[in-house]
Amino acid sequence: MKPPRFDYHAPSSVDEALALLARYGGEAKVLAGGQSLVPLLNFRLARPAALVDLNRVSGLAYIREAEGQVRLGAMTRQRAIEFSPVVAGRVPLLGEATRLVGHLPIRTRGTIGGSIAHADPSAEYPAVLTALDGEVVARSPRGERLLRAGELFRSYLTTSLAPDEILTEVRLPAAPAGAGWAFEELSRRHGDFAIVGIAALVVRDGPRCAMARLAAAGAGAVPVRLRAAEEILEREGLGDAAIDAAAARAADLVSPDSDVHASAAYRRHLTGVLVRRALHRAAARAGARG
């Protein structure tokens, strides 16, 4: 389990990195935290001609607020997110999800940009991005573009990023004041990818639910936004009956696959169970008024 040969480049700027990607014409891979890519190299399941390592590019690791969003540089380590007061205060759903990403030594190196670009549908960050309808900034020699979660994830481990494009920033809408959140997941062992994971955010407005955001990990080839279930809550509020109805609807919205760990039917069932649990926790956290 030793990596195959590759050229290695550690550019110091995004422009330099883009030039390198262009030079290899799709045969190079971007190396971020390496917690998914290096295993693939060690198994020789990935055989890039070159690695373009972003770890020495300056200015790609930051967490800042702007225009009602929290913006995270692509190379921001998961560990930095875990302990960030900005994340805890403004996108607490991301903070809660982060503690479920692998283990601390994985989060030391793992990055938010890497996790999202890797697009594992069982991973936590793509589900958070999807639930919050966040955006990513992608740069290429053609310039910069913004992609919403729904436009980014194409299939299992596949995004709409072009081979010469680099994901440079993740933008998540800051939670409205009084929002409640929960990331609920079931995995076989602590730290594993989710069998199913649910990202939930709700905002109360008196007896009503002003906003509901739900997405599922592990329930299809891409993270699934559960819009029809959200609508039930936005229509009927956050009472037990509405939550049950939303959970039942959520289970219908996903089309999971079977694998060695869980059957498709169980994943579908679990989607409903975890949506309900996530909503109860989120609703309990949500303030009386938005």
Place this chain on the structure above:
Amino acid sequence: MSVPVTVRLTVNGVPREGRCEPRKLLVDFLREDLGLTGTHVGCEHGICGACTILLDGQAARSCLMLAVQADGAEITTVEGLARDGGLHPLQEAFHEHHGLQCGFCTPGMLMTALDLLRVKPDADEAEIRAGMSAVLCRCTGYHGIIEAVKAAARKLARSATEGRT
């Protein structure tokens, strides 16, 4: 380029240097090029944690990094824990509480616990279990390991308090 690269880094406080292919994993570089065989290879895909080291003070998998990526970094391995001929309080706790049997996962356990207790000195049992889940052990059933980390946490907290007064 895949031509050999020079890697200069500080390991356990000592500046070290070696030349290797860019594809060489950090754990292999530590073991083979620097002769530090205390860090172990268990799975080479980041799950077992036997290869965990401190990278600039934080626990990380040395099987999921290229040696070249550690150029300029400060690394602590298990060989760097004991000081002045005595065991580190964490090592002592593992000895006291039977936190090791075959000893193969132990370096990873120690480096992980060190980071965990630095980040969360007051970690409770559930947090310690969650944190130590980063490393697999097949001998101990984790009982002695968890007891050891709990004891080390108490010991380190005491010495920190004494250090302040």
Place this chain on the structure above:
Amino acid sequence: MGERWIGRPLKRVEDAHLLTGRGAFIDDHPPVPGVHHAAIVRSPHAHARILGYDVSAALRMEGVVGVITGDDVARHTKPFSVGVAAPVHYYCAATDKARFVGEPVAVVVARDRYLAEDAAEAVVVHYEPLPAVVDPEKALEPGAPVLHEAVGSNLASHRRLVYGDPERAFAEADVVVRERFRFPKYGSTPIETYGVLARWDPLEGVLTVWSNFMGPFIMHPLTARVLGLPENRLRFVVPPDIGGSFGIKTSIYPYIALIGLAAMRTGLPVKWIEDRREHLLASSSGTDRVAYRELAARRDGTVLGMRFRWFDNVGGYIRSPEPGCSFRPTGNFVGPYRFQHLEVEASTVMTNKSLTGPNRGYACGHLYFETEGMMDRLAETLGMDPAEVRRRNLIPRDAFPYRTPTGGLYDSGDYQAAFDRALELARYGELRREQARARAAGRLYGIGLALAVDPSVSNMGYVATALDPQFRAKPEYLPKSGAVDGATIKVDPLGRVTVVMATTPQGQGHRTVVAQVVADELGIRPEDVTVVDEMDTFTRFWSISSGTYSSRFGSVGTSAAALAARKLKAKLVEYAAHLMEVPAGDLEFRDGGVHPRRGKGPSYSIKDLAGRAHWHTQSLPEGMEPGLQVSGVFGFRVAEAVDAADRVNSSNTYGFIAEVMAVEVDPETAVIKILKYVTVHDAGTIINPMIAEGQIYGGALHGLGGALYEELAYDEDGQLLTGTFMDYLVPTASEAPVIEIAHVESPSPLTPLGSKGLGESSSMTVPAVVANAVSDALAPLGVRITELPMAPSRLWELIQAARAGAVARSTP
């Protein structure tokens, strides 16, 4: 009387070097000049004929010094002997066909492992894929693909063993209970993988192999024969540290042959460290088994007899010591119960899965999963409490030593006391009341029990149970029996004591335990005893059974150390008597020296005697050997060959385990939560309770892995689905339950210290106790656990099916 060290939780002398990164594991072996590295080319097919190889491209690659293929293996080695009569040709790599995914087909030797892996990819093997079969029952159906044409079917071995009169027992029974069970394929996956370093000296004709092997066991002679070497030209050296084994490293020997061959063919020292993918694909595991069980009982709960029908899946070849998967527990087939009538029909089946061998609890996890499941079904059938059904059938305390109908000789025990202790510790009555409350509230709360006789120190003779009595009766057949280990004690001229062992520990603290044993015997302090424990077949005592497996050390290894110490004491007494000019019978050894038995008088310390014995050999009595080095080799007389009626005392000491577990199953997610887990062990005299409990904690987690998480799962085409640690789920600290441990001590009359082994411990009971607890939790739904591991998804499907069934039944 000085301080007594046996029974104390002494801290381990092994720890310091392991805690500071100074361990000496196989991969840390000091550089051997000119060492090269091997990468193994493995079959991607579960079943394929090998048409040819093209190694030319690989040989041209940077740093490559040689490639060994199946052709070389066929030309230069012999197949390994197998433990059955079927003509299975098992070579150290595939020669004619590949029979499982991951089977070695070629070896590349290069300057470093990276280059070797590069070249391994360039080795071209031409295959003709063949249909595969992975299920042991399907493999026996007509028309199933046959793996070994010479065998003619996939049945490696088939034995029908009859003890007592099972026909009559079933005819006379008030109730007969039947069930089908499936036990999964899993292995203990030590965190240190296999490693071999081989150096061939052509001038001396010696092959030296360093390896993290736990033998030499029977594997040294097997390997020597395969390589065409006299046994005293094949040197096995085990490094000081082994990173866990749990039985798995027993099966490294084919790689010793393969890498040895690579060293002999290339003329270079060759090192191979197995990687994790290789380990999961092709090291070793326990068998997956389909079992059909029948139990005959009286209405009062007395078990009259049982029938076992087993299909053990040993994978592509039957590799020694298989079919131990069926026969290792022959003597304890009946477990702790006193029924006399048993029929066992054991089929060992070859399929296109990886090979099997000893795995912690070898064959006993399977055995007790089934038997204890049957005891619960009997209780349910009769409407009795499962504790009461068990109690009625236990072998009574006054029956020891107890001869089982299958030939086992249970040396000591008090099963009632240990079981009662477990029930009391778990507060069984209170748990049942809690369960009633939980059930009333609609919760799925269950209590499981499991009892087991824990066999230690395998008698080599059991393996022959696989052979027909007619075969064993042939004059040319060499009967097999025995279980021995040795120790040497040296006293240096200043009276310091060194003990030399060769028990290949893998983390069990042998050096600490031996220091305790010898300190007690000699009346000195453990820190004054230096213990060396290193295996080198050229310099250390070893015999056909040497090694650490089947929980040997706590029983036979410690006995050898005690025996050597006693021989040394006898010598010291004899020497002192000569010096004092008194009869030896008037003296005794105590408190670190030789003293008069009665009254006051001159005495000699070990130091006094050592100084004289070394410096002044003239002072020795006529006929006494100079020097103070004494060896003791301990062997069990009760280790006898299997008899004509297939009875065999398959182990030498037998402990006991009683466990109680309470669980709750989440009715929505089917996730199992362990609420309480109590385990009581009787392993005779406990030498070091800290180390003993360490074994129990570890063993329990192995059992839990098999019960809930771990499986080497294959698809129908024989592709492994759990080939990474992402998918092969080793439990972490978060999954480990809190365990309450207690001991009952029934000293063995067969060992000098009364000790028995307990290294396998709860690995053999946890699959049973979890399955029984979960079955009990799901009893209101009518779900019974018959298959492991109980992944939440599978459990949920069972619950769904039961609910659907209930709905269907209630709908007219």
